[in-house]
Amino acid sequence: MKPRALFNESIFFAGLVILASCLIIPHSGRAQVDAMVGHWEGAYGRMGSIQSMMMDLAVRDGKLEGTYDIPDLSIFGEPIREIGGAFPDITFHVTYGVFRMVVSPEIGEMTGVNAKWNPPVTLHVKRRPKPSGTPLVKEEVRFANGSVSLAGTLVFPASAGPYPVVVVVQGSGSQGREDGFYSYWGDFFARRGVAALIYDKRGVGGSSGDFETATFADLAGDVAAAVDLLQARSDIDPERIGLFGISQGGWIAPLAAARTDDIAYQILLAGPAVTVREQELDRVEYSLRNDGFSAEDIQEAVAYTNQVFEAAYTGQGQAELFARRDGVEASAWAEYVDPIGAAADLKGWQLIRYDPAPVLKQTKIPTLALFGELDTLVPPQENVDRMRAYLTAAGNGDFAIHVIPQVGHSMETYGTLKGGEWNWPESYWVWPRKSPELYQTIAAWLSGHGLK
Secondary structure: OOOHHHHHHHOOOOOOOOOOOOOEOOOOOHHHHHOOOEEEEEEEEEOOEEEEEEEEEEEEOOEEEEEEEEHHHOEEEEEOOEEEEEOOEEEEEEOOEEEEEEEEOOOOEEEEEEOOOOOOEEEEEEEOOOOOOOOOEEEEEEEEEOOEEEEEEEEEOOOOOOEEEEEEEOOOOOOOOOOHHHHHHHHHHHOOOOEEEEEOOOOOOOOOOOHHHOOHHHHHHHHHHHHHHHHOOOOEEEEEEEEEEEOOHHHHHHHHHOOOOOOOEEEEEOOOOOOHHHHHHHHHHHHHHHOOOOHHHHHHHHHHHHHHHHHHHHOOOHHHHHHOHHHHHOOOOHHHOOOOOOHHHHHHHHHOOOOOHHHHOOOOOOEEEEEEOOOOOOOHHHHHHHHHHHHHHOOOOOEEEEEEOOOOOOOEOOOEEEEEEEEOOOEEEEOOOEOHHHHHHHHHHHHHOOOO
8 A cells, every 4th residue: 555645646647547559550551550650730629619739640660659749738748548449440548538530641630539528529630740949959867876776868958058957856656757747847947948857756767766665865865866967067057956846846855955055946836845744634635625525524534544644653553543444445535545454554654754844944045836726735725834934934035935826736727617518609618728827937937046
């Protein structure tokens, strides 16, 4: 059993299970499949409402593969997880599910639908020339923290260096350079004049080790090793190395910065100012409340979560906790907690026991802290005032805290039915999107600190 908080940032991609490609290509059909190779642009549709998407297809090792972009969600280069079927009827597994597509190579269009959604979601893309632009420069790098070898990518602006740089520190779970939202930050910063180092968390992708057995100190050591790598490079400005911590990375980035004088600034995206225990209690309470559970259910779930932490931290009451497992699994709120049945199930919480207060109270570097107004994982109501108090206690004269309106933990607006009914054009589906204010706030802060 693994602590639920370790997987919060993977929720969005949880449905994109990697499946084997199995497109059936007839012996005479290679020309037809070749006609699919290239750049496609179009949109998802739902009762008249659209959301733009782009797709790039290629044949590698005899298999059709591809990636796709959804700019509204800051998804760029996300792999298509399944390409199946028999030409010209194929299937794509992308965001919003599995789409049955019909290919019309003679006119360069593909149309499809995910009929499992109600109303269905359609997808219509057309072949287009791939947009040209100034390419970013990317370099594969490796660095080590003791016996752990970490694989990363440095993303450079198109302009000349030496560059300011940011190390992008992941949230919880198995995040690496293949995760769309995490890897996107490399391009985001580089296009604004700041080089960025993105890397595979230990035990993910090309990195050795195991994040599931790592403490926050271990993960902060990985970040510090990345900073050492950057300090030794002539194309990096050693006076302008920063950290960008996402969610759990908002705990780890300040901890890494406290280990060295080489960090010039930090940006914390939905980074908690509360303890790990408090964050988990907040997650349970706010998530249940948001989903309409009764006050009694919320009280029971929070009390159970408190019992889990008492057993993990003190060793007391474990037998009683284990005896409750079957009853908890039968409760209405079971999926919001981690039913515990053995001592091994508590190990994860013991490994990441952490209070950020001592570190934040010593944090004097320029800091931008961002929270989502509707975040149920790191609620601003529980974190903003504490973050402000800790940085003030540190004597930090250069920090800013912003709450981004109408977004949750992923910094996305929620998909909503405007008007409350399906009645185009008066009422329509509003697609989720990343908040433009998030990117504008970060870009303005970078500019104001001479980092562009």
